[in-house]
Amino acid sequence: MNATPRRPSGAARPNTVDELLDLTPDLPPLPAVAMATQREAARSGASGRSVAALICTDPALTARVLRLANSAYYGSARQVFSVQDAVTLLGMNGIQKLCLLAGSYPWLQGGLPAYGLAPGALLNHSLAAAVGTKAAAEGMGMNGEAAFTAGLLHDIGKVGLATWIPPEQAPVKTWLDERMATGFDHAQIGGELARRWNLPQELVEAIACHHMPGKGLEDAPYIGNLLARLILGQGAEPDDPSPLDRCSVTMEILTEIAKELVPEFSRLKAIGEACS
Secondary structure, eight states, X not given: OOOOOOOOTTOOXXXXXXXXXXXXXXOOOOOHHHHHXXXXXXXXXXXXXHHHHHHTTOHHHHHHHHHHHTSTTTTOSSOOXXXXXXXXXXXXXXXXXXXXXXXXXXXXXXXXXXXXXXXXXHHHHHHHHHHHHHHHHHHTTSOHHHHHHHHHHTTTHHHHHGGGSOGGGOSOOSHHHHHHXXXXXHHHHHHHHHHHTTOOHHHHHHHHTTTSOOSGGGHHHHHHHHHHHHHTTOOOOOSOOHHHHHTTOOHHHHHHHHHHHHHHHHHHHHHHHHHO
């Protein structure tokens, strides 16, 4: 399924980010149950029972959790019949990742012709960026799970912005091309989407600033984006060396780190395939 939003017929070019999002129908939603599960699983007093109870309120999410828990990927010795058993098998971090991926999968897996992206290309990049951003954050002593979320969702703004890129200016390749074509870039759109989803402010800022980071968690998706390209065997060249300087890494170091992250990307990709 390609869930790319449709541009409203006859709509004039928006003048603000808010106007663009308000005028774009079918924008990517992040299911309330998936987000509630994220928050509950991260709570210090959370239990397998409380997380399972939330998941069970969403039949589609329940089906994906059970299908994954019984997949060859996890290699369970016994069949899993209940969500609570699945939570026990996957653990809290595993459930958080699964719910986030299940909620964003329908939008990330579609093709985006305005960017020259075939179906699955944005999903693969986002999965690799999630792995890379988590590794970058942990290397800086920051919250790896929050960074994973920022990495997975860092390009979600492309889904909304794609509908406003004129065909004669497609495919766009960089965020500067986006601004030339629409007046906006996907980081701006993604940051506002994250705010509307009520994600924590540090995640909103990390997504909104991942091409022009300041410091802290904002640096992690910038570096994670470079790692993603290396993980996928693509060329990577920083347009701003300051995040690498702040994190005391070089492209040579990132190239070696990317090689070590390929197995984790492959595991995460297998989870994505189980979510389909």
